[in-house]
C-alpha cells in the first residue's frame with residue numbers, strides 16, 4: 281500500500297474530535313479539490329510502499345484506541361479491507377474518512393463521508409471535468425450510509441454554499457440532518473476563526489452539527505498532525 285504518512289494525534293473533526301488516534305494516510309485520490317489540505321496525496325501524490333504485514337505491526341505497536349484510515353481516498357485501496365479487519369481484531373475503534381465516491385467492504389465503526397460540493401472544483405482544466413464527473417455518487421453514499429454508522433461532513437467556504445447543500449440533501453432524502461456536520465473551509469487558524477462564528481450559527485439554524493478543525497486550532501496546517 282502506498283502510504284503518505286502514519287502518525288499519532290488527536291482526531292480534529294466530527295463527533296469523536298479530541299480522541300487519541302493513529303492516522304494511516306493512504307496516497308492517491310480520484311478527486312482534485314482546489315482546497316485539498318493534503319496535496320501530497322492528491323495533486324502530487326507521494327509516499328512509501330508498506331506491506332500489509334508491516335502496517336499491521338505498526339498498528340499493534342500503537343497504544344491509541346482509535347485508528348483513522350484516511351487519505352487521499354483510502355477506499356481506492358483494496359488492502360484496506362484486511363487492514364481494517366486486523367484493526368478490529370485488536371479492539372481498535374475504526375474511522376474511515378472518505379469522499380463517498382468509491383465503495384469497498386471495509387470494517388468500520390464510523391464512516392466519515394465528506395462529499396464534495398461544486399465549491400471544491402479545481403481551476404486546472406485537465407482535472408476539472410474528471411473531478412466534476414466523479415464527485416457526486418449518490419448510489420455510493422446510499423450504500424455506505426445503509427451499511428455503516430455514518431456522518432456527512434461538508435466543507436463550507438461561503439454562506440451561499442448552504443443552498444447547494446440543501447439541494448444535495450434533497451436528492452438523498454433518507455439522510456437525516458442530525459448526521460450532517462458543517463466544517464469551515466480553512467487551512468489556517470485565521471481562516472478558521474473568521475468562518476467559524478457564521479457557520480456555527482447557520483448549522484444551528486438548519487439543525488446540522490458544526491465541527492471545528494481541532495488539528496488546525498492546535499497545530500495550524502502542519503503535516504503529520
Ligand code: SF4
Pocket residue numbers: 309310311312313315316317318319321322351352353379
Ligand atoms: S477528496 Fe480529499 S484528498 Fe481528495 S483532493 Fe479532495 S480534499 Fe484532497
